[in-house]
Amino acid sequence: MNLYIDTSLVDWSRAQFALTAMYHWLFVPLTLGLGVIMGIMETIYFVKKDDFWKRVTQFWMKLFAVNFAVGVATGLILEFEFGTNWSNYSWIVGDIFGAPLAIEGIVAFFMESTFIAVMYFGWNKVSRSFHLASTWLTTLGATISAWWILVANAWMQHPVGMEFNPETVRHEMTSFLSVAFSPTAVVKFVHTVSSGWMTGAIFVIGVSCWYLVRGRSLRFAKASLAVGTAFGLLSCAFVMLSGDFSGVSVAKTQPMKLASFEGLYDGSEHAPFTVAGPIKIPNMLTLLATHKFTAFVPGINDLINGGYPLPDGTTALSAEEKMERGRQAVANFSAFREALREGLTAEAAMARGELQELMPYFGYGKIQDKAELVPPVPLLFWSFRVMVGLGGFFVLLILALLYLQLKDQILRFPLLLKVAFWTIPLVYVCSQAGWICAEVGRQPWAIQDLLPVSAAVSSLQSSSVKLTFFLFLAIFTLLLIAEIRIMCRVVKKGPEESEN
Amino acid sequence: MITYSFLQQYWWFLISLLAGLLVFLLFVQGGQSLIYVLGPSEERRRLLIHSLGRKWELTFTTLVTFGGAFFAAFPLFYSTSFGGAYWLWMLLLLSFVVQAVSYEFQSKLGNVLGSRGYRMLLLLNGFFAPFLLGVTVATFFHGAAFTVSKDNFADLAQPVVSAWASPYHGLEALVNPWNLMLGFGVFFLVRVLGSLYFMNNIEDQVLESRCSVKLVGDFVLFLLFFLTFFVHLLLTEGFVVGNDGVVGTERYKYLHNFLALPWVAAVFLLGVVGMLYGSVHTILSKSYRKGIWPAGAGTVLTVLALMLTAGYHSTPYYPSTADAQSSLTIANSSSSFFTLKVMSIVSLLIPFVVAYIAYCWHAMDRESLTLNELKGERSSD
Numbered sequence: 001m002n003l004y005i006d007t008s009l010v011d012w013s014r015a016q017f018a019l020t021a022m023y024h025w026l027f028v029p030l031t032l033g034l035g036v037i038m039g040i041m042e043t044i045y046f047v048k049k050d051d052f053w054k055r056v057t058q059f060w061m062k063l064f065a066v067n068f069a070v071g072v073a074t075g076l077i078l079e080f081e082f083g084t085n086w087s088n089y090s091w092i093v094g095d096i097f098g099a100p101l102a103i104e105g106i107v108a109f110f111m112e113s114t115f116i117a118v119m120y121f122g123w124n125k126v127s128r129s130f131h132l133a134s135t136w137l138t139t140l141g142a143t144i145s146a147w148w149i150l151v152a153n154a155w156m157q158h159p160v161g162m163e164f165n166p167e168t169v170r171h172e173m174t175s176f177l178s179v180a181f182s183p184t185a186v187v188k189f190v191h192t193v194s195s196g197w198m199t200g201a202i203f204v205i206g207v208s209c210w211y212l213v214r215g216r217s218l219r220f221a222k223a224s225l226a227v228g229t230a231f232g233l234l235s236c237a238f239v240m241l242s243g244d245f246s247g248v249s250v251a252k253t254q255p256m257k258l259a260s261f262e263g264l265y266d267g268s269e270h271a272p273f274t275v276a277g278p279i280k281i282p283n284m285l286t287l288l289a290t291h292k293f294t295a296f297v298p299g300i301n302d303l304i305n306g307g308y309p310l311p312d313g314t315t316a317l318s319a320e321e322k323m324e325r326g327r328q329a330v331a332n333f334s335a336f337r338e339a340l341r342e343g344l345t346a347e348a349a350m351a352r353g354e355l356q357e358l359m360p361y362f363g364y365g366k367i368q369d370k371a372e373l374v375p376p377v378p379l380l381f382w383s384f385r386v387m388v389g390l391g392g393f394f395v396l397l398i399l400a401l402l403y404l405q406l407k408d409q410i411l412r413f414p415l416l417l418k419v420a421f422w423t424i425p426l427v428y429v430c431s432q433a434g435w436i437c438a439e440v441g442r443q444p445w446a447i448q449d450l451l452p453v454s455a456a457v458s459s460l461q462s463s464s465v466k467l468t469f470f471l472f473l474a475i476f477t478l479l480l481i482a483e484i485r486i487m488c489r490v491v492k493k494g495p496e497e498s499e500n
Numbered sequence: 501m502i503t504y505s506f507l508q509q510y511w512w513f514l515i516s517l518l519a520g521l522l523v524f525l526l527f528v529q530g531g532q533s534l535i536y537v538l539g540p541s542e543e544r545r546r547l548l549i550h551s552l553g554r555k556w557e558l559t560f561t562t563l564v565t566f567g568g569a570f571f572a573a574f575p576l577f578y579s580t581s582f583g584g585a586y587w588l589w590m591l592l593l594l595s596f597v598v599q600a601v602s603y604e605f606q607s608k609l610g611n612v613l614g615s616r617g618y619r620m621l622l623l624l625n626g627f628f629a630p631f632l633l634g635v636t637v638a639t640f641f642h643g644a645a646f647t648v649s650k651d652n653f654a655d656l657a658q659p660v661v662s663a664w665a666s667p668y669h670g671l672e673a674l675v676n677p678w679n680l681m682l683g684f685g686v687f688f689l690v691r692v693l694g695s696l697y698f699m700n701n702i703e704d705q706v707l708e709s710r711c712s713v714k715l716v717g718d719f720v721l722f723l724l725f726f727l728t729f730f731v732h733l734l735l736t737e738g739f740v741v742g743n744d745g746v747v748g749t750e751r752y753k754y755l756h757n758f759l760a761l762p763w764v765a766a767v768f769l770l771g772v773v774g775m776l777y778g779s780v781h782t783i784l785s786k787s788y789r790k791g792i793w794p795a796g797a798g799t800v801l802t803v804l805a806l807m808l809t810a811g812y813h814s815t816p817y818y819p820s821t822a823d824a825q826s827s828l829t830i831a832n833s834s835s836s837f838f839t840l841k842v843m844s845i846v847s848l849l850i851p852f853v854v855a856y857i858a859y860c861w862h863a864m865d866r867e868s869l870t871l872n873e874l875k876g877e878r879s880s881d
Contacts, residue, residue, distance in 0.1 A: 065604055072560065073600035080567055080582060080593055087583025088660045092653070094575025095835045102572035103846050105565030110853050113557035114860050121554055126863050134860075165836070169650035169661065170575075172836040334654040366656060455653075458583035459660040464669065468590055475594070478612065479601055485610035 009462040010454050013085045016469045018439070020078050022432055023476040027071035027483075029431055032146060032193055033200015033235070034064050035139030040227055046132045056223055057135075058123075059495040060204065065120065066486050070479050077472065085465065087458035089446050096162050096173045097152055100180070104148035112141030146193050154185035156447050157438070158253040164359050166336045166352060171450070184253065187245045188438075194238035195434060199427045201232030202394060205401065206424035207491055209417040212410065220495045226405060232398045239391060244288070250441075251289035251297065254448060257441035258289060259300045260377045261384040267299035267308065276385060300374055319370040326365030329358035363450045372452070375443040383436040390430035397423060505831070507840040509812070511573035512830045514847060516807030518566045519637070520800035523686060525559035526633070527792070528552050530694030532599075532626030533687075535619060538698070538710045543871060546607075549619070551701050551869050553603040558857070560600060572843050576648065576833035577818055580662035584646045585636070585670030592632040599625035627687065634686030637803075638679035640810040641733055641754065643819035645672065648826040665822035678736075681729035688722035692779055693799065696792040699782065703868035712783065719779050734758075739819035739827055747816055747824040757809040764812065768805035774798025 038060050045053035079101060083090050090097070118126060118134035126134070161178030162171045173179060205228040211221035251258045259267070262274060262285055273284030289297050298316070302308045306318030317325075332355035339348035355362075367373060397420060404410040410417070442448060446456035531552045539545030571578040582589050598621040605611045606618035613621075645665040653659050666672045673679050695711040695718065702708075738753025750756065758765040778795025781788050811817035816827035834840065 066608070069601045069604040072557070073597045076560070076564060076596055076600065077593055079564060080589065083567075083571065083578045083582025084586055084589055085583070087579040087662055088653075090571065090579035090583065091575055091661050094571060094578060095839050098568070098572030098575050098578070098835065099839055099843055099846075102565070102568035102843060105561070105568040106846060106849060106853060109561045109564055110857060113561040114857050117554050117557065118860050118864060122864055125866070130863070168836070169653050173839045173842070176838075176842045330654050330656075334651075337651050337654070366659065368656070455659040457660070458579075458586070459658070459663045460583070460586055460669065461667075464586060471594070475597065482601070482605055482610070482612040485612060486605065486608045489608070489610040 006462065007454075009460065009465060010457055012462050012465040012469055013457045013460075014453060016085060016465055016472065017078075017081055019469060019472055019476070020074060020081060021439070022435065023472075023480070024071065024074040024078050025431065025435055026428060026480065027067050027074060028142075028146070029196035029199035029428075030067045030203055031064070031071050031142050032139075032196030033198065033231075034060060034067070034203060035135075035142055035200070036197060037200050037204055037227055037231055038064060039136045039139050040231065041224075042132050042135050044227075046128060052219070053223075055495060056220055059220070060224070061119065062490050063207075063487055066483055066490070068116065070483050073479060074476060085458050085460070086446065086456050089451065089456035091170060092451055092456070093159075093162075093171050093447060095170055096155060096159075096179060099173070099176070100148040100152040100155075104145050108141045108145035108148065110141075112138055112145065115141065143193060146196070147189055150189045150192055151180055151182075151185045153438075154182055154188045155179055156445075157188070157442060158182065158184040158249075159447050159450055160184075164355075164362065166333055166355060167340065169337075184249055187242055187249050190238060191242035191246050192434075194235050194242060195431050197235035198232060198239055198394060199431060201228050201235050201398070202423055202427040204228035205232060205398070206421045209401075209420040210491065211494065213414050213417045213421070217495050222405075222410070225401065225410070229398050229402045229405065232394070233402060236391075236395045236398060240395070243388075243391070247288050248291055254442065255298050256300065256303050256373065256375065257380075257437075259298060259303060260375050260380040260441055261437060263377055263381040264297065264299040265301050267297050267302045269294050269296050271297040271299075300377070304370055304373065319364075319367075319373050322361050322364040323367055323370065325358050325361035326363060326367065328365070329355055329362040330365035332358060333362070360449065363445065363447075363452060363455075366452050366455045367444065372444045375441055380437060380441050383433040383440070387430055387433040387437060390426055390433075394423070394427065394430070502841070502844075504837040504840070507837065507844055508830045508834045510844060511569075511834065511840060512811045512817070513808065514850075515566070515569060515573060516804045516811070517800070518562065518569055519807050520803035522559070522562045522566050523630075523633070523690070523803045524693065524796045524799045525555075525562050526630050526686070526690040527693035527697045527796070528556045528559045529599075529626045529629045530687075530690030530692070531697060532622040532694075533691055534626075534694050534698075534714065535622065537714060538695075538707060540706065540710070543874075544704065544707055545619075547702060547704065547707070547869065547871060547874055548698065549603065549606065549622070550874055551698060554864070555697075556599065556603055560596060563596065569843075573835055573840065574828070574830070574833045575835060576662070577828055580646050580648060580828065580833075581644070581818065583660075583662060584664030585639075585644060585673065586664075587668070588632060588636060588670030588673060591628060592636070595625040595628040595632070599629075630686045630690045631683040634683035635673050635679045637686075637807075638676070638682035638729070639673050640807070640817050641736075641738070641819075642676055642678055643739070643821040643827075644670075645822040646820050646826060647823045648820075648828075678729060678732055681725050681732070685722060685725035685729055688718050688725060689775075689799065691718040692722055693792065693795060696778060696782060696795050699789050700792045701865065701869055703870045708789075715779065716783055719783065739816045739824065741814045741816055741827075741829055747819070747827045749824075753815065754809055757813045757815060760813050761809065764805050764808045767801050767808075771798045771801030771803075771805060775802060 038057055041053055041057040041060065045057055115134040115137040118131065119138050122131055122134060160182050161175035162173050165172045204224055208221040208225040208228060211217045264271060269286065270283045271285035272280040272282045273288060274280050283293065286295055286297050287293060296308060298308050304319045306316045306321060308316050310316050332351050336348055336351035336355060339351055400416060401420060404413060444452045446453045531548065535545055535548050539548050602618040602621045606615050611618065646662060647665060648662050650661050652661055692715060695715040699708055699711045734755040735752065737749050737751050739747055740750040740753055741747050774794040775798030778791040778798060782791035811830050816829045818828035820826040
């Protein structure tokens, strides 16, 4: 028996992945959002043929380039970490999970990397229409890339379109369309990409407001603010709508995650939504999670103890019962492998049949204590509130700014402009909180109900992973500091030169 | 008739082709390693960086796609090699991470490390990326120390299917001299390609004459390392999968592969001729500046043929020195028939992708880069 797989290895592997993913997600949302905003601005330039809009576009492109580079750097590690740190995961589900990553490379990354070069270096080399197309194709490439990686992530939250093959010891894809267009993937894509749009919008709004407060580059700032707020409002609508659908989806496929968001230990048919502390909105959780006025929303205790009615009329199993079935499934798997080795066809077929029946519980066979099945509730409870609360604040801010722009009163409210500027870091806090909800909420599973993280790791010394963790921490932090400093310089220098 | 076996062979072909394209595109790294050697002045160094700065993302994207395609088509390699040869891959990836920001950051104010700091990172990537990739590809022939046991998945305490048998997790590949031969061979190859690229992409007399001098030394060293590796490869004992599925060894295995697959040998020879023609013609001629094209195409074909000979003709492409029966073949490490079918349909998009890349760069590179263009861009910056 190998002693490598200890909790320290699992924890450090998780920490390293979380670190990489969180850093990556500091840069990607701005790429997604600012990309669309630049596209809109260049389109205005293309239609109006006014050089002012070309200069506006070029200013935001400078910031886009700085941010894009770090996104690319952190993304590389993320892709390969599936192999380096989650080796078992890569084999057990690589048959399904590898495809979206390869398609992402072939379809999206080449589009991004080719057209971004035309976007930056091609102003005087290609026609105006070719250039405009390149700007949009760069953003489209980034968005398609998001689609495929989110398909992969959605599949981890709600695995579909596959079956376990005990001969090859892996899950194998049976329906590509089910994987690529699962409702979970669609909702996740819209929610995530529109949150990236919101990040881009808040960024442009914040920087524009900074100029307005200082009375600098007023024409530029007002024009950028107008695009930022209009696009921001649209983004908010998508974020809220998809967030609502996301709640229903989580309630169906990951009830433990939902219960943890709410800190709901005992479920009910009229579950309230907890705003914070004792402040609760009666029946709201039931309505949000099921879109019905009366429906049972299970709490953490219900999910562990079972015995509550499921939507299909059956009664939920307890965690212990699922773990028992899981252990039986693992035993059937071993029996199948042994029969296969010894050439006992009939025994192998029988063990395989029994395994298939118990396969939905296979992952539970690797859970040693039912307490592992509950993710860290306080972290999720507060992350969820930070995400939703800040999201609501952004909507109000954008509405206020839009109103004042329409009334041409925007310069009379410098405090609001300052608030808008300081909202830039908050939009990052909001989207990080969103990912904490999504990923920590799935624990202890790497793939919901199929593969716990403890069975997904690579066989490494935890000291190696610790070392790479700190190496990445140092490098990514350095890159982040450099990026922020460079961006601040670019913003401080301002677009004035261009405006004159 | 599209069979499972056909698709496995097809995907090994695509992986090999991607590997060939990747090595060709490492001319960017080769160029990076030459920035200080070739650039006598700051403005010429800027010119070199600017020229490479337009292409680095193509190389980077090819690397990412290479990884993704390997994952999708041969997931057992992805899980075994990446999870096992941890440090080899991590060092390689880190060198690309620092490259990704260096082009954009090196000229910007407030960049923390200063312009020289980022250029040093480009130098690091310029050496380590081709060298470590060469060493890694060499393990496809000389083997790596791992075991694969799928039954482990039932084990609660140790469920990991692939395990590495060396505590150095990949770094042990660096003590095999034949791996190092290919590592250095690839390094000097991409330096040759880097010089050829500069001569084609930049119009500047000073740089051109320095490139043509540097080219000779790098070319000789490339030949030395590569030929040593290749002759050893032909004469060495290789791994073979018997008809009963048992992995054994065979003397002159790779020579036999070339003889048994004459079309692969032809691709290899064509590649070598292209590489030699592009380099030698540039060295000898005073006006020939298109050497990057035959040399680049030659590189793609040479690497393609080497990779094909690593995996075709009952050869395990990733032999295990710890347990021969754990060796990976294109049959035992591939995705399912269904997934390979899906991925093969997706692969039909590749010619379209290549076409738009070619179209864009044709439009962008119509005129060579000059110092004047650089000055023009800086004044509008």
